[in-house]
Amino acid sequence: MREIYKTTRLSVASVLFVAVIIVGLITTRRPDIEYALTPQQTIEKLKNSNNEISPLEVAKSMKVGGNQFVCIDLRSPYDFSKGNISGSVNIPANRILEKESLEFFDKNAGKTATIVLYDENQSLANGPWMILMQLGYTNVKMMQGGWDFYAKMNLESPDQNLSWQVETPKYNYAAIKASSSQSVTSGTPAEKKEVVLPEKKVKTKKVEGGC
Amino acid sequence: MNKTYVILALVLVLLGIGLIFLKANPNNTEIPPDKLLNELNDNTHYISTDDLAQRIIEGDPSVQLIDVRTAKDAAGFMLPGAINVPMGDLLTEESKAVLTQDGKDFIFYCNGDILANQAWIISRRAGLARLHVLKGGLNCWVETILQPKPPAPTEPQEAFDLYQARLGASQFFTGATIEVKKSETKENVDLTKKTKTRKVEGGC
Amino acid sequence: MGPLIPSNILDPSWNNVIALIVGIAFGFILESSGFSSSRKLAGVFYGYDFVVLKVFFTAAITAAVGLYYFEYVGWINMSLVYINPTYVASTIVGGMIMGLGFIMGGYCPGTSYCAAAIGKIDAIVFSTAMLVGILIFSEFYPLLESFYNSGFLGNVTVYEVLGLPVGWFMIILIVVALGAFYVTSLIQDKIKEVDY
Amino acid sequence: MDKSKKYWNPYFGGVMLGLLLLATIYVTGRGLGASGAAKSTVVTVVDAVAPIHAENSAYYSKFLSDDKHPMNEWLVFEVIGILAGAFLSGALSGRLKFVVEHSPKITTKSRLIMAALGGLAFGLGSQFARGCTSGAALSGMATLSLAGFIAMMSIFGTAYAFAYLFRKFWI
Numbered sequence: 001m002r003e004i005y006k007t008t009r010l011s012v013a014s015v016l017f018v019a020v021i022i023v024g025l026i027t028t029r030r031p032d033i034e035y036a037l038t039p040q041q042t043i044e045k046l047k048n049s050n051n052e053i054s055p056l057e058v059a060k061s062m063k064v065g066g067n068q069f070v071c072i073d074l075r076s077p078y079d080f081s082k083g084n085i086s087g088s089v090n091i092p093a094n095r096i097l098e099k100e101s102l103e104f105f106d107k108n109a110g111k112t113a114t115i116v117l118y119d120e121n122q123s124l125a126n127g128p129w130m131i132l133m134q135l136g137y138t139n140v141k142m143m144q145g146g147w148d149f150y151a152k153m154n155l156e157s158p159d160q161n162l163s164w165q166v167e168t169p170k171y172n173y174a175a176i177k178a179s180s181s182q183s184v185t186s187g188t189p190a191e192k193k194e195v196v197l198p199e200k201k202v203k204t205k206k207v208e209g210g211c
Numbered sequence: 212m213n214k215t216y217v218i219l220a221l222v223l224v225l226l227g228i229g230l231i232f233l234k235a236n237p238n239n240t241e242i243p244p245d246k247l248l249n250e251l252n253d254n255t256h257y258i259s260t261d262d263l264a265q266r267i268i269e270g271d272p273s274v275q276l277i278d279v280r281t282a283k284d285a286a287g288f289m290l291p292g293a294i295n296v297p298m299g300d301l302l303t304e305e306s307k308a309v310l311t312q313d314g315k316d317f318i319f320y321c322n323g324d325i326l327a328n329q330a331w332i333i334s335r336r337a338g339l340a341r342l343h344v345l346k347g348g349l350n351c352w353v354e355t356i357l358q359p360k361p362p363a364p365t366e367p368q369e370a371f372d373l374y375q376a377r378l379g380a381s382q383f384f385t386g387a388t389i390e391v392k393k394s395e396t397k398e399n400v401d402l403t404k405k406t407k408t409r410k411v412e413g414g415c
Numbered sequence: 416m417g418p419l420i421p422s423n424i425l426d427p428s429w430n431n432v433i434a435l436i437v438g439i440a441f442g443f444i445l446e447s448s449g450f451s452s453s454r455k456l457a458g459v460f461y462g463y464d465f466v467v468l469k470v471f472f473t474a475a476i477t478a479a480v481g482l483y484y485f486e487y488v489g490w491i492n493m494s495l496v497y498i499n500p501t502y503v504a505s506t507i508v509g510g511m512i513m514g515l516g517f518i519m520g521g522y523c524p525g526t527s528y529c530a531a532a533i534g535k536i537d538a539i540v541f542s543t544a545m546l547v548g549i550l551i552f553s554e555f556y557p558l559l560e561s562f563y564n565s566g567f568l569g570n571v572t573v574y575e576v577l578g579l580p581v582g583w584f585m586i587i588l589i590v591v592a593l594g595a596f597y598v599t600s601l602i603q604d605k606i607k608e609v610d611y
Numbered sequence: 612m613d614k615s616k617k618y619w620n621p622y623f624g625g626v627m628l629g630l631l632l633l634a635t636i637y638v639t640g641r642g643l644g645a646s647g648a649a650k651s652t653v654v655t656v657v658d659a660v661a662p663i664h665a666e667n668s669a670y671y672s673k674f675l676s677d678d679k680h681p682m683n684e685w686l687v688f689e690v691i692g693i694l695a696g697a698f699l700s701g702a703l704s705g706r707l708k709f710v711v712e713h714s715p716k717i718t719t720k721s722r723l724i725m726a727a728l729g730g731l732a733f734g735l736g737s738q739f740a741r742g743c744t745s746g747a748a749l750s751g752m753a754t755l756s757l758a759g760f761i762a763m764m765s766i767f768g769t770a771y772a773f774a775y776l777f778r779k780f781w782i
């Protein structure tokens with residue numbers, strides 16, 4: 001008993017299969033902008049490279065008039081018009097992914113000049129910077145302190161306690177805690193609480209398969 | 212040879228070649244950059260120190276604090292109930308298990324809010340939800356909650372209410388309540404009511 | 416999107432219903448392709464009938480190509496798809512024992528169920544003996560356990576191990592399969608037909 | 612004999628099987644299988660006959676849990692489906708018949724012995740390889756898993772190696 005050698009049904013099945021794939025390809029919309037760095041690479045970059053520029057450095061460079069930095073002002077055009085780092089370009093934070101903006105970044109990407117992002121404060125510049133960094137722009141950094149700090153900065157007396165470094169602990173947290181709770185715990189150092197890790201629970205479970 | 216077989220073989224080869232040109236393994240659970248940027252610009256992912264203190268005092272079970280500082284820093288001091296997930300460990304299976312617990316709001320914090328923000332962005336990009344950042348971080352926590360400054364006498368009533376609430380919270384977190392039992396317990400009861408309508412967001 | 420059940424789009428309670436439907440289709444396709452005849456199956460080893468190779472390769476490639484297109488299109492999340500774990504040693508030995516069983520019995524488990532369903536007595540014997548084989552394995556499991564778990568490489572795919580992009584690996588697979596189809600069709604023409 | 616219809620074009624069968632596999636993976640996230648149902652049956656029988664033994668055994672206990680009957684298993688339902696589907700196909704094509712299919716050179720008895728030995732080997736081998744031809748090899752190849760390819764090559768390589776020895780049983 002042999003097989004049927006006719007291929008009609010085979011052709012129909014194949015055409016349907018290909019049609020499904022083509023429909024899929026047509027209906028799917030790839031994102032216009034894609035990440036260049038994987039999350040893991042992003043973390044590596046965060047850990048291993050210096051991603052911040054001190055406002056002092058920027059100010060000094062501006063004073064000399066060098067072209068070491070290309071400053072990007074992420075604030076609104078209104079704020080920008082009221083005052084900015086001289087020579088900076090205004091690209092509001094919500095527009096950095098627009099075509100013209102990306103073209104601008106592309107144009108400056110390979111150059112030696114560092115693109116410096118600043119906003120009102122550093123936290124606001126951090127988001128756009130993270131996005132651009134993950135899109136693969138390597139020479140982009142953010143300015144510590146932001147415009148708030150820069151505007152008030154006095155170049156003649158640069159000793160300002162480096163207060164733009166928001167990530168430095170300003171207080172000894174453990175000591176504060178210990179001193180306030182002294183009356184109760186009579187001098188024991190920082191309270192050490194055992195942190196219990198929650199049970200592992202992955203929402204979408206992998207199926208157990210095979211036979 | 213049957214002509215149909217030849218055609219079908221070619222189709223199969225074409226499909227295979229197509230797979231070469233398609234970018235391999237696009238991760239379709241990721242949040243695209245433009246959406247991420249919108250969420251960032253909304254600034255809705257921040258939670259203020261006052262709100263956080265309030266939620267902890269009320270014993271909100273959905274609060275899950277994530278300390279993104281280094282393990283060394285975290286060993287010295289952590290907010291109550293926090294879990295230390297240093298930046299470098301953010302993508303490990305273990306951290307993922309922490310960050311995908313049901314019914315929790317995950318609040319990243321660090322000394323300021325830059326690191327926590329970065330942790331937020333990486334986790335959010337991976338598609339995780341209900342993530343927040345403690346605005347101002349621990350520095351702000353100390354300034355507003357542990358060591359609140361009294362408002363100037365010219366400030367409006369709300370500022371004083373807020374100060375009272377912060378004083379209460381301070382006592383809650385530093386554990387000094389026992390010393391000043393009577394007056395302070397009353398204060399504690401009061402603060403829940405007053406802070407509900409809080410408007411002033413003093414501090415950092 | 417997919418896979419529907421692991422990503423909780425479809426309730427897991429549908430599992431058994433789906434299993435039944437899938438099984439019916441599976442059985443129907445296998446039987447209709449001639450997998451219920453042991454002599455037809457064994458033909459692949461003697462060159463008089465290559466149905467096993469043709470069906471097997473076509474199915475694997477169709478599914479694999481479809482799967483990776485589905486992934487690209489975003490219909491399926493491959494990280495949720497079960498990729499069987501690789502235990503090199505025990506898989507090779509198990510495969511060898513199964514190969515021997517294949518050439519002796521002429522069936523594999525799935526096809527033996529098909530054949531049994533249409534009344535092949537040898538298939539009924541085969542599938543019953545299979546239970547005994549599993550029983551033997553289970554009883555001797557304490558002795559075999561360390562071997563059973565040796566050579567674990569994780570749930571890996573071939574192209575990851577070879578370090579090739581999926582597309583290139585797929586092309587190689589397709590070309591190999593098409594070559595095999597062509598060669599076997601030549602062989603089959605030369606070899607005397609076996610009547611069964 | 613000629614009343615029975617012919618088998619499908621094998622490539623058509625292959626494409627259909629491939630599409631079924633694709634659909635199965637799309638819905639359930641896993642491939643097809645067959646030998647797992649036999650394993651569940653063995654576990655159930657052993658559990659019924661010697662429950663204490665089953666609980667103490669390192670292998671059975673893996674598949675026994677309090678809240679789920681060992682037969683309440685995806686693959687068991689799938690195999691029930693296979694039986695039904697094959698019966699349906701056989702009935703539609705007029706292939707339903709109690710026979711022992713064997714080469715004219717051997718007796719029914721030796722065919723049955725070989726079938727039994729083959730089944731035994733398959734039962735044993737499928738446990739080592741964590742799946743049979745459909746579960747490990749076919750579904751494994753569809754997801755391009757290394758285990759699938761190793762299993763496939765190992766099964767067919769061995770079968771080819773021993774084919775000459777067993778030729779009189781088939782040709």
